[in-house]
Amino acid sequence: MSKSILILASGTGSLAQAIIVATQSGQISGNVIGVLTDQPEAQVVAKCAVLEVPIITHPMNSDRKSWDEELFLITQSLNPALVVSAGFMRILAPEFVSTFKVINSHPALLPNFPGAHAVRDALAAKAAVTGATIHWVDAGMDTGKVIAQREVPVLEGDTEALLHERIKIVERGLIVATISDLLASMENNHE
Numbered sequence: 202m203s204k205s206i207l208i209l210a211s212g213t214g215s216l217a218q219a220i221i222v223a224t225q226s227g228q229i230s231g232n233v234i235g236v237l238t239d240q241p242e243a244q245v246v247a248k249c250a251v252l253e254v255p256i257i258t259h260p261m262n263s264d265r266k267s268w269d270e271e272l273f274l275i276t277q278s279l280n281p282a283l284v285v286s287a288g289f290m291r292i293l294a295p296e297f298v299s300t301f302k303v304i305n306s307h308p309a310l311l312p313n314f315p316g317a318h319a320v321r322d323a324l325a326a327k328a329a330v331t332g333a334t335i336h337w338v339d340a341g342m343d344t345g346k347v348i349a350q351r352e353v354p355v356l357e358g359d360t361e362a363l364l365h366e367r368i369k370i371v372e373r374g375l376i377v378a379t380i381s382d383l384l385a386s387m388e389n390n391h392e
């Protein structure tokens with residue numbers, strides 16, 4: 202049976218797009234049941250419309266606890282085999298990450314440069330090499346077990362935007378390959 206994926210995204214959505222295209226072409230044997238965003242105006246919304254994937258908007262409100270509870274209920278009702286945080290700029294609640302299988306893509310070689318400014322931090326630290334990490338999400342900030350990593354060299358004259366775009370090229374390939382492997386291993390384990 203085809204495994205279902207729920208993507209969480211807040212921004213441009215190029216990672217979400219790569220995952221959706223890979224499911225539609227058969228590179229990932231699974232299907233994206235929807236993309237949930239906390240940013241109704243984000244570019245990912247238009248991308249989903251073009252790709253004909255349902256978008257679920259769940260904007261942040263002043264009551265963070267109720268937002269977390271609703272996210273939990275939405276996800277529970279969709280019952281995904283895998284939740285993929287692909288540029289989702291929110292910390293997920295402990296109950297969420299202990300209930301669902303959640304992975305995240307991070308634009309650095311964890312444990313180096315966790316947090317929301319990983320590319321800027323790598324440049325500021327004058328790192329010669331940074332990269333991309335796909336990891337399980339736990340209750341911490343980018344602290345979950347690493348699944349896959351790939352290096353990206355920092356080049357002379359790199360700006361945050363230039364370096365981030367090169368890392369994102371690597372992230373897109375790595376997240377697609379990782380999801381494909383994870384779904385295949387779930388299939389073999391009859392999960």
Ligand code: GRF
Pocket residue numbers: 211212213214215216217287288289306307308369372
């Ligand atoms: C990626 O670099 C991701 O690791 C980071 O935000 C970026 C998302 O890019 N958290 P996009 O919105 O998928 O284009």
